Amino acid sequence: MTPPVNGALLRSLTPGVLAVLVRRGADFAAAEDAVQDALVEAVRSWPADPPRDAKGWLVTVAWRKFLDARRADTARRRREDLVDQEPEPGPAPAADDTLQLYFLCAHPSLTPSSAVALTLRAVGGLTTRQIARAYLVPEATMAQRISRAKRTVSGVRLDRPGDVATVLRVLYLVFNEGYSGDIDLAAEAIRLTRQLAAVIDHPEVAGLLALMLLHHARRAARTAPDGSLVPLAEQDRTQWDTGAITEGVAILQAALARDRLGEFQAQAAIAALHADAPRAEETDWVQIVEWYDELAGLTGSPVVRLNRAVAVGEADGPRAGLAALAELDESLPRHAAVAAYLHERDGDLTAAARLYAEAAHKAPNLAERDYLTRQAARLNARR
Missing domain, CATH: 1.10.287 (Helix Hairpins)
Structure with a gap:
């Protein structure tokens, strides 16, 4: 029985292959289709005949898939001069094109949210459903956003840098998605951020x-x-x-x-x-509150203020934390979990148990839901 193809290897190679096709002149959407076709071919043929140069193999096959699709498109015969210039098969360039692809996806013509979504899909390898969950929007809405972004960057070459701030937001979202354990992209996000720091x-x-x-x-x-x-x-x-x-x-x-x-x-x-x-009890919560004040001033983010309420509760007592929390919209993600924690610290176990159960119902993943459910059960057992 032949071993299966290493999915992690394919995922790590995909961004670089996609970037090569775009740099050679393929529009973004067509390049992504060709790369997906090449990945299907790899899954089918590699177990029996693994290539020596995996990336080079994918580039060659994906480029041929792109050329085949272009040749079949009679409405675009004017681009025949492009499709006839097929490079000779050979080792793929050693340079890492992934970072260039990040900048393409952070193109100035895209809104920041579309740039982040497109990069997570094309470079990060996340599914549309995962990206929609990160944005707290329906999957269909995110699918439309990504499709529009692909159309926007189609035909754009890798010769114009995008917005660094958008690239940083993308890298952080990829890191957080990997850190959650859903897809292990944290190490890749760190690698790319190191690379970015070396050149910027x-x-x-x-x-x-x-x-x-x-x-x-x-x-x-x-x-x-x-x-x-x-x-x-x-x-x-x-x-x-x-x-x-x-x-x-x-x-x-x-x-x-x-x-x-x-x-x-x-x-x-x-x-x-x-x-x-060294220990949780030795945390400098007063200084943490000060940094959250700085962060809130920089971002205006209600999520930052939610985290600040926790820090205030640790620095100045749970009632001070609850007062800070009362200024925020209760519909904020994890608002109920923070309220539960602060109420428990304040000794109101009945309210804390109820809020832990409410937070568990709204939890974004199974691990968090299980944790919050156990917290609610623990407090109910004590009452």
Whole structure:
């Protein structure tokens, strides 16, 4: 029995192959179709006859698929001069085209939300359903958004840089999707952010890299052996990656020294304060609240203010946290979970149990739902 094709390998090669086709002159939508056809061919033929150069094989097959589709399109015969220029098969270029593809997807003609969605689909390999969940919109709505974005960048060549801020948002969303465990893209997001930091001297690029490293350092402690979530305060800090923390803090300090504060630097500063505490009880919550104030001023985000309410509850007591929470819309994601935690800290177990159950019903994934359900059951058993 022949072994199956390595899906992770195909996923890692896909962005570079897509970028090669676009650089050669294929429009974005046609290039993606051709790459998908090549992936199907790889799944069918590689187990019996694996290639020596996997990327080169995919580029060659995808380009031929693109040419075949173009030749069959009689309405576009004027482009025959392009399709006749088929490169000779051979090793694929060693250069990593993935970062260029990120910039194409962050093209100035796209709105930031469309750029993020397109990049997650084309480069990150996420499904339309996963992207829709990240945006809290129906899957059909996201499918239309991605289709429009593909049409917008069709014909655009990889010779015009996109918006760096959009690329950073894309990288962070990819990291968070990987960090959630749904698809392991966190390491790829860190790799690409390192690459971006090597070519763009900007404190926010460094801030994002520091933030990723500091969060990634805690990954091993985030789940128990049975797969259940372990909240930050209960994590075994001996499992944290001290090397990644040291590197992240050093990168952050260098970025902050440039006195051009941005949202990723502020988030990284909060993560660094958590990483600096040997025990949860030693966390400098007062300074964390100050950083959340900075972050709220930079972003105006209600989610930031929701997290700030937790920090206020730790720094000044649960009633102060509940007062901060009362200023926010109850429809915010995880609002009920924060309220439950603060009510429990304040001794109101009845309200906390009810809110934990409500939060579990609204949880975005199974692991979080299970954790919140257990919290509700724990409090109900104590009453």
